[in-house]
Amino acid sequence: MDEKNSIDEKLILEMLDERKFKELKEILMTMHPVDIVDVLEELNKKQAILIFRLLEKEEAAEVFTDMDSDTREHLINALTDSELEEVMDQMYLDDTVDVLEEMPANVVNRLLKVTDEDTRKKINLLLQYPEDSAGSIMNVEYVSLRKDMTVADAILKIRQVGINKETIYTCYVTEKRHLVGAVDVKDLLTAGENRLIEEIMDENVMYAMTLDDQEMVATCIKKYGLVAMPILDYENCLVGIVTVDDAMYVLQDETTEDISIMAGVTPNEESYFGTSVFKHAKGRVVWLMFLMLSATISGEILAHFESAMAAMPVLITFIPMLMGTSGNSGSQSSTIVIRGLSVGEIEFKDFFKVIFKEIRIAFICGVLLAAANGIRIYIMYGHDIMLAIALGITMIAIITMAKCIGCTLPLLAKKLGADPALMAAPLISTIMDTCTILMYFTIVTAFFHL
């Protein structure tokens, strides 16, 4: 993508080995903090600390913010208090809070010790917002203007306050800390210097509350194409903003969470390699255990039809195919509905529309699969047309049932306030296994008078 920034890790390692610190420092200065993090995470702890110490103050703070919590903890242990203080001074408050939330208590204490009292107070306030709330991800550094300021005053204020780029693209106008409007930086740039903010501001501002869910805020930022969204506290005072880059990460994390749940894995906020084997196992074994025990019901039902299978052993042959097909058909529908719900394409009010659509889809799929399977049976099992027909009817019935159950469960979950993602492949296949065996043997025992 961007060749200017793809500096070789090997080169950095070489320079480190040859102790060419001055050249290395120059190279690091041209690199993007995100790329430095990529390199650091590949090095051993000792090398990483050496590199970190070569960084400029501001860059060091950004690198410190972006690295994973494991590397960060090692680094904190290696740095002196005064080095740590320098890094903390340069960090944005919301990033500091994110970092603190992930650290063990003793590290948090050490970090808080090196920050000044004023910042410490603000940090403690932010730490109180519940996880996943807008308050917990908001940026508290933003530009607030007054209605009676001129454009020139506003520009002066931006010069003093606006530290981070994203945070100045929209400036917010407040009156006794209440949000009364917003001014886009473009309007500041193009309006006359002496015009009043009041005249150029947009009074129709979208906002969210500190306790709103972060996913809702991020979705809103995406939907309306915003650069930032102002956040108000319970007294309707402006206390922070959520910027588009944070929104992108929130949406990515929420999707990862959904996908985990859809695979029957309890989601966790840590990275794959950052999570211990034991924690991974814990996140997976609960669902496996539940599904395993549920699957014994299918086993019992199967045992119940033992005599039918003894009378006609060929019936056993089709069980994996039927269970697989019904599970897959159901998962297709449930997955599509879950995703549709999550991006806002499908809502609960579409319930009957969805079911009607899925039934028609199921019928087409069922007939095609029944036909293909019928031909196969006719050829492979001595032209047994009755067997082909019985299997065909079973196939259409189970696919229709699978698609109905598959699309219904996520919609019901949504309506009942549960997570639709729970109704994905693992649960649907387990339910469909039971239904399939029941339906299969009901049809074939009736058909062949077993």
Add this chain to the structure above:
Amino acid sequence: MDEKNSIDEKLILEMLDERKFKELKEILMTMHPVDIVDVLEELNKKQAILIFRLLEKEEAAEVFTDMDSDTREHLINALTDSELEEVMDQMYLDDTVDVLEEMPANVVNRLLKVTDEDTRKKINLLLQYPEDSAGSIMNVEYVSLRKDMTVADAILKIRQVGINKETIYTCYVTEKRHLVGAVDVKDLLTAGENRLIEEIMDENVMYAMTLDDQEMVATCIKKYGLVAMPILDYENCLVGIVTVDDAMYVLQDETTEDISIMAGVTPNEESYFGTSVFKHAKGRVVWLMFLMLSATISGEILAHFESAMAAMPVLITFIPMLMGTSGNSGSQSSTIVIRGLSVGEIEFKDFFKVIFKEIRIAFICGVLLAAANGIRIYIMYGHDIMLAIALGITMIAIITMAKCIGCTLPLLAKKLGADPALMAAPLISTIMDTCTILMYFTIVTAFFHL
């Protein structure tokens, strides 16, 4: 979220019924185009057209851009050429191209007829970029500056050119159309009027090429927290920019595509309700057919062990549970690896690290599940300790195998340039069904000398 904008659909319908067009027009003016689209899509075609005609020019263009292709086509058929021309004039070029790509040929011709020749040329150029390329989603309206301009010149230029907000947050500096730097609007705002662009510009600009994959560009925008990314053509000339709001939609669409493939559904760009039943069925039946035919292998293997099952009928009871558990275990691993690959947390070089981790996780899960299942069997099947042990060994073996196969296949797919998402639940469960039956009967026949 934002109470100011949640205007009741019912209210709008009432006003439409009572033909209070003037009041309706005023309400529409205060609404966000995205919200108007939400309302329009709930109305019937005739009502939608009535509402659309009440919109202001600029708002109409935005609403037209945001609505789904179905509603849009109806609208185009109802509008006169001159109405259409007005809408097209107000639209951004990249949006026009998006709209044209979705329309049938006769509509495209009608739309192109009402645009002026210059725009038509530009549109045709953009239409030539391959789907999913950076060129196909880029914005061709951006601010380009020259090195020798002063800040005051630059501001004047923005006033003339910068139409869309997002497109001015970063201005690009070109020399003979080649990209030489970027200036953030904050720097323009805070630098002295007479300073040269050359002095304040950042020469280290990230860029992408027109033919680069749109997902790569969007990922880059997210990773580096950019507001926009400049796009160069094959001659290294600046031809457009991709903005962060477009990047968010690209990432969402790519995730939806991944999730579809992971559920065994061929993805399509249309919405759930915008896709016909036949097209839905087509997207699903291919995988179902393939998996159904693959599942017959499991059936044949099962038939092969008929005599073992006849000798010890209780063995049948455990088949659904074992197949379900192995499928779920394998899907857990494959899903987590697929997502890890897609967000860049896992790479192919982590191959052995991943396998080693999964084996350990599998062992913990396997032992716990074997124990739970063993206790159940011991209680339910007349204290048959041998059966409990045989099933326990099978359980540990299949979970370990499932997790190994589940994590390996997506990594191999990635390495071989295939889509890792193909290696998700449907395929893994089908493979695991076969492996499970083979392993189960190999173990129990050896154990009980069947």
